[in-house]
Amino acid sequence: MMKKYLFLLVAVLFSAAISFAQIRLSSIKVDEWVKKNFSGQGVVIGNIKFKGYPLSTLSYTSSGNILQVQKGLILSTGNSFNVAGYNNSHNQSSTFGDILSPQADPDLAAIVSGKLFDICSVEFDFVPMDNSIQFNYQFGSDEYPEYVDSPYNDVFAFIVSDESSTKNIALIPGTGVPVSINTVNFKLNQDHFIDNNLYKQVVIKRQEPLKSTYRGTLPGRVLRGIGSIFTMNGPVPGDQTVIQADPELLKTLDPNLYRNLRYDGITKKLVAQSYVTPYKKYHLKIVIADVADNIYDSGVFIEDRSLTSKKDVQQPGFVDYPDLSKVIDPNLILQGKTLEEILPANYKKENNKPAEQIVAAVQQAPVPASQPTPATATPVQPKQRSVPAPKPVDVASPAQKKVVLTEPDFDMPNVVILFDFDKSDITEEEMSKLRTAISKYKQVRNQYSINISGHTDNYGSLQYNYALADRRNKAIIHAVSEMLGEKISIPALSKSYTQPVADNSSDTGRQLNRRVELVFIKKK
CATH class of the missing domain: 3.30.1330.60 (OmpA-like domain)
Structure with a gap:
């Protein structure tokens, strides 16, 4: 009897813990969030631009360990308020545009072919104080699992550029392969994937018409026999394919996740990273879009305070450089000034070096130019x-x-x-x-x-x-x-x-x- 009550107590506590877990969503001015909440240590941000519909971008907090990125900004190809809640649909879809009116984005066009819909992007200039920048994110979609290995892959990218190079840094760790539905899923790169799919496809066949036991008259039996020649065997027009929750799948999933997140799959917490030149102006564009059609929502969760710049001595060709964070105003670089132009005269005098020597010390190991890796529909394997x-x-x-x-x-x-x-x-x-x-x-x-x-x-x-x-x-x-x-x-x-x-x-x-x-x- 005692064991029975103990079991009931544990069950109640478990249910209570799940009920307290939730994703809370709030409307936000995107430029204010980027300015006040995205930038952490060692990065100065300016010239912020947002493209999309207000409901496609919201701030959020995740309690109860639902998301590994527990606080931040979501960019979605649909209404972001639909992200939170019980995963009671296999095809969560919302749109802000018409299927007959595709949109265009030059950066995404360089990464993926296909018509684009519901584009949502935030972009800004930034100046790093050190030679490496990074931030954390998760990517989720309702295109999992049905559209793995198909051309119906929503696309997202984190594009870092300067005056001479452009690259997508939303990559699978340790590779040059972009993160996408086709490259991170239940079959490929599973270590980076969390399954949240409750549903399996089931074909429900309409019941065959009942055969009458009334034999009737001889002429009637003859007419029915002739009619049977023209009756098709097999599924009737009422047959349909439906999706229903699978009890066996439920046993393998995290109840915290499927009770609070409507995407059928999501990546684990990933890190977007790039080597940069300190005290130089760069541009970052975070962008997501529906591809081929405007249904089946996807979203990317960007972690609060995670955009940071750090000194990373593992950079190929690394050469140590002076710390100028307390010497210069990086906002002047955002406005178009060069490092050489804003170095104070007293600093150059104290270090017995002209400005060009100090700048050379900072820029001795420039980052080589690179182009985005195509996010093709077929998974790309690293060499x-x-x-x-x-x-x-x-x-x-x-x-x-x-x-x-x-x-x-x-x-x-x-x-x-x-x-x-x-x-x-x-x-x-x-x-x-x-x-x-x-x-x-x-x-x-x-x-x-x-x-x-x-x-x-x-x-x-x-x-x-x-x-x-x-x-x-x-x-x-x-x-x-x-x-x-x-x-x-x-x-x-x-x-x-x-x-x-x-x-x-x-x-x-x-x-x-x-x-x-x-x-x-x-x-x-």
């Missing part, structure tokens, strides 16, 4: 790379250099420490490699600083691997502190599996990706 089997190596051996992103032009080489699967403790073999490197570092410590970044393979969720990479970083910092005989602070970035150096589809590749990279930066 496979052959990776040699790992073996014990010295700090600067050729095999080790295969997993070093950047080989700097000075005596202190970068080092990669490898880890076992799902582990953060350093093996004796890798500890020996680390000791050798730190022993050499002690001799030139006054000339170099250390930065590290932790990485993982792609097993597990993005969030779990961020935490695992962080634990690996902490293990390295602890070991280096012991070797130096003092507790030191080392700048550390947790990269999860977003920057693989080898193919994650093989054991050998995954082993090379489970790593912490130590980058030694020469002091000026």
Whole structure:
């Protein structure tokens, strides 16, 4: 009896927890949200423009862990108020335009072919204070799962551009493949996908007409026999295909999600990232649209305060640059001024350098121009790379250099420490490699600083691997502190599996990706 009451209590508490979970939506002026809520550390924003219908863009908060991006802005191809609620329809659709009146967008036209409808976009100029920008998002759609591998794929993109280059940074982590319904779903890149589909297709056949047991007269039986020759066998006109909730599917889904989100599928929390040149003017356009028709809504959730700029020493060709965040007013760059024009004379005098030398130090490693990767209807597989089997190596051996992103032009080489699967403790073999490197570092410590970044393979969720990479970083910092005989602070970035150096589809590749990279930066 006690067990029965305990079970009932747990059931009630579980139901109560679900009832408190919800997505709350609010009308918002998009330019005000971008200005006050999107920009986090190290980014200045200006010249904001919005295109779309007011109801296609709303602010939201998600309680009860419904969404992994729990607060922010949603851009939808339909009425965004329809996003929240019980997922009681397989084809949630709303539109603001007529099917006979497609719209145009030059940036989306470069990414996907097909007529566009219900375009919604927000764009603005920005100035980053460091060499890497990023923000977090999730993408959901009611085109899941029926239209996977079809041309009916709503499109979205995050387009970063300057005066010389344009690129879409809404990419599957570690690849150049755009995130879309055809590239992230229940069949492909499942690690980045959350299924919220309650429905299965069922063909319901109308009951066959009843045959009369009344035999009637002989002429009547003859006429009925003749008529039967012209009666078609098989489904009758009343047959129809319907979609109904599947009890077996319900068992596999998160009740918090399907009780509060009407999209049939959504990506996990993803990171849009791009290398940039500090103190330079860029343009970001966030855009989404229906493709081929104006039905089956999709939406992208942009996380509050997630647009940030950070110094990332893993950038290929990275060269350290001066911090000018307290020296210049980046709003002047938004207005069209160059860095050289706004550097204060007293700063140049104090540093004994003309403006062009300081600007050159900031812009020594410009980001190469690139074009958007086409988001085709057929999933695009990243190119496979052959990776040699790992073996014990010295700090600067050729095999080790295969997993070093950047080989700097000075005596202190970068080092990669490898880890076992799902582990953060350093093996004796890798500890020996680390000791050798730190022993050499002690001799030139006054000339170099250390930065590290932790990485993982792609097993597990993005969030779990961020935490695992962080634990690996902490293990390295602890070991280096012991070797130096003092507790030191080392700048550390947790990269999860977003920057693989080898193919994650093989054991050998995954082993090379489970790593912490130590980058030694020469002091000026």
